[in-house]
Amino acid sequence: MTDKKTGKSGREKGHIGRRIKRYAKVSTTMTGLAARLAGQKYLGMDIDKPIHAKQLMESLGELKGPLLKVAQLLATIPNVLPKEYAAEMQKLQSQAPPMGWLFVRRRMIAELGPDWESKFKSFERDAAAAASLGQVHRAVTHKGEKVACKLQYPDMVSAVEADLKQLGMIMGVFEKYDNSVNTSEIQQEITDRLYEELDYKLEAKHEALYGFMLADEKKVHVPRVIPELSTERLLTTTWLEGSHILDFVKEKAAHRNEIAHNLFRAWYVPLYYYGVVHGDPHLGNYQVQKDHSISLLDFGCVRVFPPRFVEGVITLYHALQKGDKDMAVAAYESWGFKGLKKEAIEVLNMWAGFLYGPVLDDAVRPIGVVEKGGVYGREIASKVHAELKKVGGIKVPREFVFMDRAALGLGSVFLHLKAEMNWHDLFNELIADFDVKELAARQKSALRKFDIKAQH
Numbered sequence: 001m002t003d004k005k006t007g008k009s010g011r012e013k014g015h016i017g018r019r020i021k022r023y024a025k026v027s028t029t030m031t032g033l034a035a036r037l038a039g040q041k042y043l044g045m046d047i048d049k050p051i052h053a054k055q056l057m058e059s060l061g062e063l064k065g066p067l068l069k070v071a072q073l074l075a076t077i078p079n080v081l082p083k084e085y086a087a088e089m090q091k092l093q094s095q096a097p098p099m100g101w102l103f104v105r106r107r108m109i110a111e112l113g114p115d116w117e118s119k120f121k122s123f124e125r126d127a128a129a130a131a132s133l134g135q136v137h138r139a140v141t142h143k144g145e146k147v148a149c150k151l152q153y154p155d156m157v158s159a160v161e162a163d164l165k166q167l168g169m170i171m172g173v174f175e176k177y178d179n180s181v182n183t184s185e186i187q188q189e190i191t192d193r194l195y196e197e198l199d200y201k202l203e204a205k206h207e208a209l210y211g212f213m214l215a216d217e218k219k220v221h222v223p224r225v226i227p228e229l230s231t232e233r234l235l236t237t238t239w240l241e242g243s244h245i246l247d248f249v250k251e252k253a254a255h256r257n258e259i260a261h262n263l264f265r266a267w268y269v270p271l272y273y274y275g276v277v278h279g280d281p282h283l284g285n286y287q288v289q290k291d292h293s294i295s296l297l298d299f300g301c302v303r304v305f306p307p308r309f310v311e312g313v314i315t316l317y318h319a320l321q322k323g324d325k326d327m328a329v330a331a332y333e334s335w336g337f338k339g340l341k342k343e344a345i346e347v348l349n350m351w352a353g354f355l356y357g358p359v360l361d362d363a364v365r366p367i368g369v370v371e372k373g374g375v376y377g378r379e380i381a382s383k384v385h386a387e388l389k390k391v392g393g394i395k396v397p398r399e400f401v402f403m404d405r406a407a408l409g410l411g412s413v414f415l416h417l418k419a420e421m422n423w424h425d426l427f428n429e430l431i432a433d434f435d436v437k438e439l440a441a442r443q444k445s446a447l448r449k450f451d452i453k454a455q456h
Contacts, residue, residue, distance in 0.1 A: 098127035098135045099153065107151055111234040119229060123149070129284075133197060133300075138239065146239035147226055156198055164191050182395035185336075189398035192455070193279060197300035200235040202452075206299035207237065209450045210278070213270045219262040219293040240295040242287025249416055255292055260419030262294045264426055267410055272314075272430045275305045275443045279402035281409030303402040304447070304455045307440040308334050313403070314431050320349075320356050328352070336397025343391040347384055354380045355407050359427035367414040367423065 099107070104125070108116045117123060120139045127135040134152040141147055196202055204225045211222040223237035230236050248259055263286065270276040278285075279301035287295040312334035319327035325345065332340060332348055340348070358367050388394055447454055 098130040099151075101125045103154070104137070104151065107154060108234070111151070111231045112229070131284075139236070141226070141229070145226075147229070147236050148223065148239045149229070150200070150235040150237075152198065152200065152233040160194055160198060164194065182393060184395070185398040186396055186401055189401045193301050193303070193402070196302075199232060200230065201232050203235055203300045204230055205450045205452050206302040207235075209276070209302075209446060209452060210270065210296065210299060212446060212449070213274050213276065214266065214296070217262075217265055217269060219258075219291075220266040221289070221293060221295045223295075223297065240287065240289075240297070242289050242295040245283060245286060245288055245413065246416060248288055248292075249418070253418075253420070256417045257419050257421055258292045259288055259294070260414050260417050260421060261426070262292065263410065263413060264423075266294050266296050267406060268427075268430055271305075271406075272310065272434065273439065273442060274446055275307055275310045275439055276446075277303050277305065277402060277406050279303045279405060281406050281413065283413065301402070303399075304443070304452070305399055305403070306454075307436050307443060309336075309399050309403075310439060311434075311436040314434055316352055317356055317359065317427075317431075320352060320360060325349075335400055338395070341391065344388075344394055347387040347391060347394075350387065351380065351384045355404075358423040360424065362422065362424040364420055364422050366418065366420050367411050 104127075112119060119142075121142050121144065123139040124137050126137075128138050128148070129136040133156055134150055137149045137151065139147050139149050204227070207223060207225050211224065214220045214222055221240055223240055226236040226238070245259070248256060251259075266286070267278060267281065270278070278296065278299065280298060282298075285296070285298045287297065289295060312331040315334065316328055316331035319325070319331055328349060329340060329345060332345070337348070358365065443454075
């Protein structure tokens with residue numbers, strides 16, 4: 001029904017009501033944070049950051065949904081947040097309860113029609129997994145094929161709209177307290193990628209693209225999309241069996257190294273051959289099969305880079321090898337950094353030296369060391385953050401966000417596995433015949449094949 005006074009339907013009013021509640025919850029939390037940080041900065045008041053960060057995260061964690069996903073993402077981007085808050089955000093886990101069967105039936109009818117159950121041989125009522133934006137159900141097709149049905153929660157568009165409007169508030173609070181990093185480009189990147197995650201038709205295209213890019217990688221598996229059972233809010237793919245990667249941390253060293261090698265190829269073959277990266281190296285997004293091959297899952301967050309950006313990644317590697325500062329500056333500028341001063345370049349080189357350290361060192365070695373708190377890169381990120389404050393801050397280009405996230409996320413997994421390999425050899429094998437024009441041609445052809453628009 002439509003309200004005669006407002007002209008809005010009951011469903012629309014319900015959406016608005018839920019949005020207002022989310023605004024109020026986050027606004028209240030952020031107001032308290034702003035007051036505390038301002039008190040410390042301008043009045044010299046003491047603030048126990050670890051305790052306050054924990055309280056803040058508990059409050060945000062109750063919201064579930066997109067904001068939780070944003071918080072987890074922010075925690076993986078170096079220098080964006082004070083370390084105490086980043087540490088707490090990294091602990092956040094999506095614990096959203098799955099939709100009950102009545103909700104599932106209603107959602108499935110909306111996506112596949114009233115006769116949706118007849119389109120499956122069987123469909124499990126209980127969710128196999130629940131996350132921040134949707135949940136997964138096991139099912140079997142009439143052909144006898146086991147499939148995974150990822151069903152988006154209702155009203156996620158409204159929730160994303162509400163939460164993204166609050167993202168600017170969150171970042172504004174932190175930037176007033178600490179202006180070492182200008183986050184405007186980071187916010188835009190997160191906004192664009194999160195809206196893309198709501199479009200399961202786009203995710204289906206990304207999944208098909210990955211199947212194509214990794215077709216020759218026999219130790220990497222990508223689920224196949226079932227188009228006739230998929231919509232914009234329902235994604236049905238083949239079910240890939242596998243075990244959680246942490247189940248293998250006590251395996252023989254050779255087995256752990258083999259898993260790490262397969263992961264390395266799964267992430268970086270698409271990047272250096274096609275300029276594409278899986279932007280969510282979360283432990284739950286890959287499984288290990290009995291032969292130690294990798295099942296790569298969840299293609300909602302995929303970043304397509306301009307070929308010049310990938311060329312810049314390799315240019316910076318050679319610049320660090322040679323100690324060539326001019327070449328390093330050219331690489332940073334190709335990424336979108338602008339007006340870099342000498343001091344800022346030195347800070348960026350500090351961070352780059354950490355990220356590239358394993359591939360610069362021609363030796364069998366671990367990816368790094370387990371730092372305090374077990375978070376890969378935290379200590380060096382804190383040093384970089386402090387130096388950026390001294391030089392007056394820096395504006396981080398948007399393409400940098402998911403490249404950084406992939407490197408740190410994978411590094412953490414390699415640390416969990418205690419993998420020891422010659423990362424230098426693995427990397428140089430990938431870039432040996434790199435040609436930016438050839439990459440551009442491959443990328444253009446692959447995106448056209450799967451009707452995917454370039455993000456640049």
